[in-house]
Amino acid sequence: xxxxxxxxxxxxxxxxxxxxxxxxxxxxxxxxxxxxxxxxxxxxxxxxxxxxxxxxxxxxxxxxxxxxxxxxxxxxxxxxxxxxxxxxxxxxxxxxxxxxxxxxxxxxxxx
Amino acid sequence: xxxxxxxxxxxxxxxxxxxxxxxxxxxxxxxxxxxxxxxxxxxxxxxxxxxxxxxxxxxxxxxxxxxxxxxxxxxxxxxxxxxxxxxxxxxxxxxxxxxxxxxxxxxxxxxxxxxxxxx
Numbered sequence: 464x465x466x467x468x469x470x471x472x473x474x475x476x477x478x479x480x481x482x483x484x485x486x487x488x489x490x491x492x493x494x495x496x497x498x499x500x501x502x503x504x505x506x507x508x509x510x511x512x513x514x515x516x517x518x519x520x521x522x523x524x525x526x527x528x529x530x531x532x533x534x535x536x537x538x539x540x541x542x543x544x545x546x547x548x549x550x551x552x553x554x555x556x557x558x559x560x561x562x563x564x565x566x567x568x569x570x571x572x573x574x
Numbered sequence: 575x576x577x578x579x580x581x582x583x584x585x586x587x588x589x590x591x592x593x594x595x596x597x598x599x600x601x602x603x604x605x606x607x608x609x610x611x612x613x614x615x616x617x618x619x620x621x622x623x624x625x626x627x628x629x630x631x632x633x634x635x636x637x638x639x640x641x642x643x644x645x646x647x648x649x650x651x652x653x654x655x656x657x658x659x660x661x662x663x664x665x666x667x668x669x670x671x672x673x674x675x676x677x678x679x680x681x682x683x684x685x686x687x688x689x690x691x692x693x
Contacts, residue, residue: 497681506665506684507617550617560605560669561630562682564617 464489467553469565477573480541484568486551487533495554496527498536500547501567507550510536541572576600578685580666586691592654595688597666598647607667607682608641608651617665623649656692663687 469486476482488496496513511518513525513534524537534551551565579598587593599606607622621631623643631641638657643649653660667684 506686508684509681512681560607560622560624561619562607563619564609566616 465565466490466555466563467551467565469551469568471566471568473569473571475571475573476541478541478543480572481537481539482541482570483538484536484549484551484570485533486535486565486568487531488551488553488555488563489532490553490555491529491532493532493553493555496525496534497552497562498523498525498534499550499552499564501550502547507564510549538570541570543572543574546570546572578666578668578683580664580685580688582688583686584689584691586693587656589657589692590655591692592652593656593660593690593692595651595664595666595690597649597651597685599649599666599668600683601647603668603670603683605669605671605682606643606649607665607669608649609665609667609684611663611665611687612661620651653690656690658692661691663689 467488474482498510499507500510501507511520511525513527515527517526522539526535548567548569550567553563555563581596605624608620609617610620611617620633621641622629626643639653641651665684665687667682669682
C-alpha cells in the first residue's frame with residue numbers, strides 16, 4: 464500500500480463547478496499536511512497547508528480527518544486556470560525533512 | 575530573490591554515460607532535497623540533506639546514484655552509468671526548516687527540474 468494515495472482522475476468539470484479531491488495516508492503518526500499544485504511540465508508549488516481544524520483560502524478549502532486518515536481539497540467556482548494536477552503531501556516522520564507526495568489528481572476545467 | 579537553480583534543464587545522453595545534475599538552493603535554506611518524477615511512480619524523494627549532511631538516502635535507487643553537497647550553496651546528483659530507465663525529471667528543492675505541525679508557513683521550493691533522457 465502506498466503511503467499517500469490519491470485518485471488520479473482526471474476530473475473533468477465545467478467552469479463554475481465545485482470539485483472535491485480526497486487523499487488517504489497510511490501512517491497515523493503523520494503530522495503535517497499540504498496540497499501542492501503542479502502545472503503541466505512545471506515544478507510543484509505549495510497551494511496550501513492543511514490545519515487540524517480545517518482552513519480556507521479564497522475558493523479553496525482543505526480539511527483533515529485524523530481518525531480516518533484522509534485529507535480533502537474543495538475547489539468552489541472552478542476557473543479554467545485551476546486546471547492542473549493537485550498533489551497531496553504528508554510529512555510522515557514528524558520533525559524531519561521527509562515529505563511524501565501522492566501521485567496527484569488531475570483536474571481539467573472546461574469552458 | 576533567486577529561486578532554486580538547476581542545471582542542465584534538459585539532457586539527452588547515451589546509455590552508459592555519466593550524468594551530473596547540479597543544484598543551487600535558495601540562500602539560507604538548511605534543507606536540500608533531490609526528487610525524481612516519472613509518470614509511473616510519481617514524485618519520489620531520492621535523498622535529502624540538512625546543513626550539508628545527508629540525512630536520508632533510502633530513496634536512492636541503487637549504487638549507480640550518488641549525491642553530494644560540498645557546501646551550503648551547491649549540490650550534485652550523479653548517475654554512473656546511466657540507463658534508459660533513469661529517464662525522468664529530477665527536481666532539486668530546498669526549505670528553510672524541517673516540517674512540523676505549527677510551522678504552517680514553511681514550504682519546500684522546487685527548481686524547474688532537469689529533464690533527463692537516456693537513450
